[in-house]
Amino acid sequence: MVKRIGVLTSGGDAPGMNAAIRAVTRVATNIGIEVYGIYDGYRGMVEGKIQPLTRRDVSDILDRGGTMLGSARLPEFKSLEVREKAVEQLKKFGIEAVVVIGGDGSYRGALALTEMGINCIGLPGTIDNDISSTDETIGFNTALTTIVDAVDKLRDTSSSHHRCSVVEVMGNRCGDLALFAGISTGAEIVITSETGFDEGEVLDRLREFDVVKKKNHALVIISEKITDVEVFARKVSQHTGFSGRATILGHVQRGGSPVPADRILASRMGEKAVDLLMQGIGGQCVGTQSGNIVGVPIEEALNMPAKSRKELQNLFDRLV
Numbered sequence: 001m002v003k004r005i006g007v008l009t010s011g012g013d014a015p016g017m018n019a020a021i022r023a024v025t026r027v028a029t030n031i032g033i034e035v036y037g038i039y040d041g042y043r044g045m046v047e048g049k050i051q052p053l054t055r056r057d058v059s060d061i062l063d064r065g066g067t068m069l070g071s072a073r074l075p076e077f078k079s080l081e082v083r084e085k086a087v088e089q090l091k092k093f094g095i096e097a098v099v100v101i102g103g104d105g106s107y108r109g110a111l112a113l114t115e116m117g118i119n120c121i122g123l124p125g126t127i128d129n130d131i132s133s134t135d136e137t138i139g140f141n142t143a144l145t146t147i148v149d150a151v152d153k154l155r156d157t158s159s160s161h162h163r164c165s166v167v168e169v170m171g172n173r174c175g176d177l178a179l180f181a182g183i184s185t186g187a188e189i190v191i192t193s194e195t196g197f198d199e200g201e202v203l204d205r206l207r208e209f210d211v212v213k214k215k216n217h218a219l220v221i222i223s224e225k226i227t228d229v230e231v232f233a234r235k236v237s238q239h240t241g242f243s244g245r246a247t248i249l250g251h252v253q254r255g256g257s258p259v260p261a262d263r264i265l266a267s268r269m270g271e272k273a274v275d276l277l278m279q280g281i282g283g284q285c286v287g288t289q290s291g292n293i294v295g296v297p298i299e300e301a302l303n304m305p306a307k308s309r310k311e312l313q314n315l316f317d318r319l320v
């Protein structure tokens, strides 16, 4: 049986990563497995930034945002030569298996390492909710809460000034943060890569909200990487009765204390990762499906089509 495992966080940090590190460390050490923390993601693995983690080391982190292990993006990890250096380091430290907490990119690294003989289990730590093999990713609910809090405040000032707030949210290419926030805040318009963006049509709809529906304000929530929201807000001012203002929420969406749902999700997933490794399983990622914790082959997870959001999009449209 495996005697020593590593744990790392990789890609963009996400609230709840610390809760996952704690769960992996506590569940493993409680059954006599040694746990080593690998600092700064795959970069730290290659550089040997590795230290033992005791149960005391993970005290008082459950409620903290960010990741105590640090995170990084190391594009060079795609190269076999670089990964070979990482495997050498793991062997030097006697680490036989690793829990990788990160997004889809981190999963690819975990799969590549498993193929090189180091069993890895992926945990979905990303605010983007862009991993199809799980209903929710660790950090998504906290980021959503942060967005809703900010948009509720923007609504107050927008109503007072007959303004249209154009709010850009993260999500990489996934529209979940925008759509879920749109439903939660009663936004007028949500724009994601799934809905597409027809600027003329959005301006027409805003005019209708102003002239026909006599709305005091309008909220437009738009996913990042779709358009320049500053430019678009100026067009709102020029072509509609609303005065347009852009707000890019940016990295505040990644910070903050994880909401209880993320702490629970991370704890359940951390436990499952240790259980899978103890069974000698690697190359899988942990997810929730209809509320149940499951292990799914990483390759399968990465090839699953994106979740359809048609039903939620229709709901949003019917609520406006």
Ligand SMILES: Nc1ncnc2c1ncn2[C@@H]1O[C@H](COP(=O)(O)OP(=O)(O)OP(=O)(O)O)[C@@H](O)[C@H]1O
Residues within 6 Å of the ligand: 010, 011, 012, 013, 042, 072, 073, 074, 075, 076, 077, 078, 079, 102, 103, 104, 105, 106, 107, 108, 109, 110, 112, 125, 126, 127, 128, 172
């Ligand atoms: N094809 C790959 N092979 C090996 N390693 C990879 C591969 N793709 C990504 N990685 C590693 O995973 C790291 C994190 O990937 P990426 O930057 O895509 O973030 P992520 O894990 O998807 O998280 P997030 O999207 O939430 O920021 C990369 O910097 C790289 O070190």
Ligand SMILES: O=P(O)(O)OC[C@H]1O[C@](O)(CO)[C@@H](O)[C@@H]1O
Residues within 6 Å of the ligand: 012, 103, 126, 127, 128, 170, 171, 172, 224, 254
């Ligand atoms: O922090 P960085 O490297 O600017 O990355 C930003 C990206 O990371 C995420 O926050 C998480 O994947 C995305 O939503 C965003 O596109």
Ligand SMILES: [Mg+2]
Residues within 6 Å of the ligand: 011, 103, 104, 105, 126, 172
């Ligand atoms: Mg990603």
